[in-house]
Amino acid sequence: MKFCSSCGHAIEKLVPADDNRTRSVCTECQTIHYENPRLILGTLSTWQDQILLCRRAIAPRSGFWTLPAGFMEIGESTEAGARRETLEEAGAEVEIHDLFAVFDIPHVEQVHLFFRAAMTSPHLAPGVESLEARLFKPDDIPWDELAFESVRQALRLHLEDRSMGTSRLHRMQLPKMDW
């Protein structure tokens, strides 16, 4: 942030009174522009024993497989956002069950929430952000072609839950990876 989004004046970086962090402050109109992590919402959607993945058509990690997920929008709930992303990226209608995972990813300034969801039919229709959408049996998951560490962890935890017959909420902080 270099300019004030309220008045267009140049921003200064300083610690406001009664604060302990450097903020983007407009010394012209006095607005303090707080910057905060963003929420990514997605689903671990299944049809029978198969898991829904989408192959990304956009950067970053174009061509790699991901769970349907994206930025939370103003005005929606977390559950509605996860359902919307699944419909937009995979064309899949789902029934959201419970919260499956909360991943803290500080180095990209994001928190990812994934919900367990059941597809209401096996119909798929990839949207503009996906090259394809496909259902994978556990043994066929393309582990070497996954887009993000959060996707790898979510799939790993899902298979672990399935083998143990459990259905827990998973919380993890994810490290910075080389990919």
Place this chain on the structure above:
Amino acid sequence: MKFCSSCGHAIEKLVPADDNRTRSVCTECQTIHYENPRLILGTLSTWQDQILLCRRAIAPRSGFWTLPAGFMEIGESTEAGARRETLEEAGAEVEIHDLFAVFDIPHVEQVHLFFRAAMTSPHLAPGVESLEARLFKPDDIPWDELAFESVRQALRLHLEDRSMGTSRLHRMQLPKMDW
């Protein structure tokens, strides 16, 4: 948002290509300024059977009681942020247990995450954002002087859990209230 925070040019509101929402777009430097809901992190902290509340020294709802909570900062995890807010607002050191509640509050563009936490001592030292911090026995909770609907719901759910001997994750969308 009226001006581009990257180049200072006036912003236009339009739907970018391959998007379906109106965004703040800079037609000079082509930056799309996405706006997303913010995360509020807090704790339902207890010492023995007592619950920690803080009386707000700042707007909104100055003078009313709240659970320690505040905006997630860049670079921290959700759990670290909840612990930080509890220390800043109440001076209380806590051990975070599990995730207690996820509240969707679309009309204020926020998602609130509250963690169950145990205070490591009854020591309190209210910070600059609090008039006082105090431990309340269940029967003494100041229901008519609570700051926010999320606080009221969290306290209600905590007492319900306690009476039932359960420890669940609660998820709710909160309606717009008159207060």
